[in-house]
Amino acid sequence: MVIRHAVASVSACMTIAVPILAPACPDIPIPKPRRDCAAGLQVKIKRARMSETARELTKDEARALLEAVGRDRDMAAFEALFRHYGPRIKAYMARLARDGSVAEELMQETMIAVWNKAAQFEPGRGNVSTWIFTIARNLRIDAYRKTRRPDFDPNDPAFVPDDSPPADAAVEERQEAERLRNAMAVLPEEQLELLRLSFFNDCSHSSIAERLNLPLGTVKSRIRLAFAKLRTALEDGQ
Amino acid sequence: MTIRHHVSDELLLAYAAGTLEEGWRLAVATHLALCPDCRKRLSLMEDAGGQLLEEIVPEPAMATSFERLRQRVLEKSAPVRPASAAARPAAPARAAAPVLPEPLRSYVGGDVETLKWKSLGRGAYHIPIRTDDGTTMVRLLRIPAGKPVPEHGHGGRELTLVLSGSFHDGETLFARGDLEEADASVQHQPVATPGEDCICLAVTDAPLKFRSWLVRLVQPVLGI
Ligand SMILES: [Zn+2]
Numbered sequence: 001m002v003i004r005h006a007v008a009s010v011s012a013c014m015t016i017a018v019p020i021l022a023p024a025c026p027d028i029p030i031p032k033p034r035r036d037c038a039a040g041l042q043v044k045i046k047r048a049r050m051s052e053t054a055r056e057l058t059k060d061e062a063r064a065l066l067e068a069v070g071r072d073r074d075m076a077a078f079e080a081l082f083r084h085y086g087p088r089i090k091a092y093m094a095r096l097a098r099d100g101s102v103a104e105e106l107m108q109e110t111m112i113a114v115w116n117k118a119a120q121f122e123p124g125r126g127n128v129s130t131w132i133f134t135i136a137r138n139l140r141i142d143a144y145r146k147t148r149r150p151d152f153d154p155n156d157p158a159f160v161p162d163d164s165p166p167a168d169a170a171v172e173e174r175q176e177a178e179r180l181r182n183a184m185a186v187l188p189e190e191q192l193e194l195l196r197l198s199f200f201n202d203c204s205h206s207s208i209a210e211r212l213n214l215p216l217g218t219v220k221s222r223i224r225l226a227f228a229k230l231r232t233a234l235e236d237g238q
Numbered sequence: 239m240t241i242r243h244h245v246s247d248e249l250l251l252a253y254a255a256g257t258l259e260e261g262w263r264l265a266v267a268t269h270l271a272l273c274p275d276c277r278k279r280l281s282l283m284e285d286a287g288g289q290l291l292e293e294i295v296p297e298p299a300m301a302t303s304f305e306r307l308r309q310r311v312l313e314k315s316a317p318v319r320p321a322s323a324a325a326r327p328a329a330p331a332r333a334a335a336p337v338l339p340e341p342l343r344s345y346v347g348g349d350v351e352t353l354k355w356k357s358l359g360r361g362a363y364h365i366p367i368r369t370d371d372g373t374t375m376v377r378l379l380r381i382p383a384g385k386p387v388p389e390h391g392h393g394g395r396e397l398t399l400v401l402s403g404s405f406h407d408g409e410t411l412f413a414r415g416d417l418e419e420a421d422a423s424v425q426h427q428p429v430a431t432p433g434e435d436c437i438c439l440a441v442t443d444a445p446l447k448f449r450s451w452l453v454r455l456v457q458p459v460l461g462i
């Protein structure tokens with residue numbers, strides 16, 4: 001767990017969480033974040049793009065590129081990863097940053113972390129988009145919140161490991177990624193929209209409910225429905 | 239150990255998305271340290287986040303972006319570290335395992351035997367835990383065997399994570415690793431199970447008195 005120097009701060013209250021801003025590092029000026037919980041409604045993400053981007057870089061290709069970066073410090077592989085993920089990370093960062101240069105800077109920081117941590121990526125235990133998403137997400141939390149970011153530690157003696165037998169990791173992982181992708185492609189738009197707002201726009205579920213004019217219970221039940229479907233899709237394939 | 243009461247989907251999603259405030263996040267992270275099932279559910283959610291990232295409408299990087307990135311990584315490039323695959327150390331003997339898992343242990347500054355408990359009266363003790371989110375109240379509670387948990391809710395959301403011993407809430411038993419999620423609509427009164435003190439982590443919305451000056455402070459930000 002990384003414990004950063006914590007400055008006493010007041011960050012949020014009531015139904016809308018309002019982070020007070022802390023620059024990730026002193027040379028990056030971070031302006032007030034854009035907190036438009038309805039933005040996801042206007043910014044339409046076309047499902048058709050999915051197949052288009054999949055052709056750009058398959059999951060296996062992404063995995064091979066990341067391994068080459070970790071093992072050989074392969075700059076060409078790093079550039080290929082950058083061409084695919086850089087603009088996506090920038091778009092993710094832009095959901096909170098008003099200023100494009102801040103999104104650009106946070107994207108650069110994320111890609112530097114990808115370069116530095118590439119050797120720690122375990123191909124059998126995750127897929128590249130998930131791994132990069134978690135790096136970008138953690139950077140974004142650290143950039144916009146002054147608080148610590150408590151996390152569990154697999155090396156802690158009190159940590160309870162998973163003692164179910166490990167599946168045939170590589171094959172299993174690939175099939176699961178495929179099944180998840182297919183399951184997400186057929187999620188109802190209203191559920192997908194909630195997931196996008198939750199993941200991208202840093203909105204609490206109560207503020208999403210407010211903006212979409214829905215009861216909080218409806219927001220919660222749509223979230224549950226969405227994940228029930230995704231879990232079922234993964235279990236069915238086993 | 240069988241955990242029966244887990245993190246709800248909406249709370250876990252907020253954790254996966256990175257939108258959970260520090261106090262709540264501490265309780266969820268500590269449950270995750272004890273619960274492989276919820277870690278599996280978290281992985282699925284993070285996979286969904288990764289998939290949404292694949293599908294997001296890309297925002298073009300600046301023309302000079304990669305060149306700048308190339309120079310930055312070459313300048314301060316860390317030496318290649320050996321792959322950490324299978325580097326996870328064997329689980330140490332269970333007997334030596336601390337009662338408080340990380341990240342909680344670091345937050346309170348040690349495991350249970352080193353703690354300086356403060357009396358709440360009637361045999362109950364607590365240790366306030368400092369967080370910086372300004373919206374939650376976090377503390378470790380020690381409830382004497384057979385006694386009710388002292389009044390600590392105030393109508394908002396409330397998370398209680400059992401670390402040692404157990405408590406009943408009505409007919410329902412909560413033991414080590416179990417997380418009780420309650421909100422204003424739930425009438426509840428946890429009572430420690432006879433025979434052993436119950437140690438639990440309790441997170442609630444910060445008290446109104448404290449929040450009132452927060453409201454004044456953030457009003458200009460919210461424009462209300
Ligand atoms: Zn659980």
